[in-house]
Amino acid sequence: MGVLHTLTVGPAEPTTAGDSPAVVFLHGLFGQGRNFMAIAKGLQPEFRSVLVDLPNHGRSGWTETVDLVAMADEVAEAVRAEVDARVHLVGHSLGGKVAMLLALRHPDLVERLVVVDIAPGPSHDVSQFEHLLGSLATLDLAVLEGRAEADEQLEQLIPNRTVRAFLLQNLHRTDRGWQWRANLDLLRSSLDVVGGFPEAGDSTFDGPVLWVVGERSEYTSQDDAARMRALFPRAVRVAVKGAGHWVHSEQPDAFLATLRAFLPASLPQ
Structure with missing residues (x-):
């Protein structure tokens, strides 16, 4: 194998x-x-x-x-x-x-x-990604209870359940609470670079x-x-x-x- x-x-x-x-x-x-x-x-x-x-x-x-x-x-x-x-x-x-x-x-x-x-x-x-990353930024991780709550909060902003599930794979629990695995702030501010070649x-x-x-x-x-x-x-x-x-x-x-x-x-x- x-x-x-x-x-x-x-x-x-x-x-x-x-x-x-x-x-x-x-x-x-x-x-x-x-x-x-x-x-x-x-x-x-x-x-x-x-x-x-x-x-x-x-x-x-x-x-x-x-x-x-x-x-x-x-x-x-x-x-x-x-x-x-x-x-x-x-x-x-x-x-x-x-x-x-x-x-x-x-x-x-x-x-x-x-x-x-x-x-x-x-x-x-790249407007779709600008919208998706902006939607994720609305979550207050300091008070977030878990992925289910995050999913519920994002439902109106990101109606597609499959897309929400894909994005929320990046949430993980640490000693400091819930955190993003991906560098959300940097990626969001660098969409011009991501979208270029x-x-x-x-x-x-x-x-x-x-x-x-x-x-x-x-x-x-x-x-x-x-x-x-x-x-x-x-x-x-x-x-x-x-x-x-x-x-x-x-x-x-x-x-x-x-x-x-x-x-x-x-x-x-």
């Missing part, structure tokens, strides 16, 4: 074990590595998976600023320390931007790249790239295709029917089948 582990970037000590090939998953804004747990299990036994908590998320360390290039380099360094081989890299949304930058800056580390519902350019609309210069990644988009999502458009091809000449676009932005959670079977069709079960020698 493949070995699943949350690899944290920052003060926490990461460890992994198992045989190659490894699939490294990078989550989206305000997510955690474990968001991909079901997909990672579905890739067993042919693959082992590394579930990354990006900086300022999950159990990884917090930073003073959000820098997508620095984030990509940190993830690359951590993966190199734990996986003694090239990896398949899967990134969703914010994680997709980090994955693209990592592949462009560290092509020797990446065998195949999967970019999920995001493009290598400015995001078309730094210039890549003349860099390209010439390996195989799968560009998975949700059929109902508005996070990518046909206008992104030229930029995607310029940076990733071998990119192939696949639209998953019935999926919005969270492709892997909305259509997990279709997403898993798409991954299995794209990822080879062994690395080139």
Whole structure:
């Protein structure tokens, strides 16, 4: 069986074990590595998976600023320390931007790249995340009794129960009461950075790239295709029917089948 582990970037000590090939998953804004747990299990036994908590998320360390290039380099360094081989890299949304930058800056580390519902350019609309993070900021953690109360307080601001449950996974109880695992204040104030994409210069990644988009999502458009091809000449676009932005959670079977069709079960020698 493949070995699943949350690899944290920052003060926490990461460890992994198992045989190659490894699939490294990078989550989206305000997510955690474990968001991909079901997909990672579905890739067993042919693959082992590394579930990354990006900086300022999950159990990884917090930073003073959000820098997508620095984030990509940190993830690359951590993966190199734990996986003694090239990896398949899967990134969703914010994680997709980090994955693209990592592949462009560290092509020797990446065998195949999967970019999920995001493009290598400015995001078309970050207002949804501005609303979601602003809604979370209305919670008074000092007097909060628990997740059930938080869910109730957010019901009118965030009517979608699935989205609320996803966001509230970030709440955890500490000796000081309820706290956010993610760096909510920094992420909220840095949405312009999160929604952007730094210039890549003349860099390209010439390996195989799968560009998975949700059929109902508005996070990518046909206008992104030229930029995607310029940076990733071998990119192939696949639209998953019935999926919005969270492709892997909305259509997990279709997403898993798409991954299995794209990822080879062994690395080139």
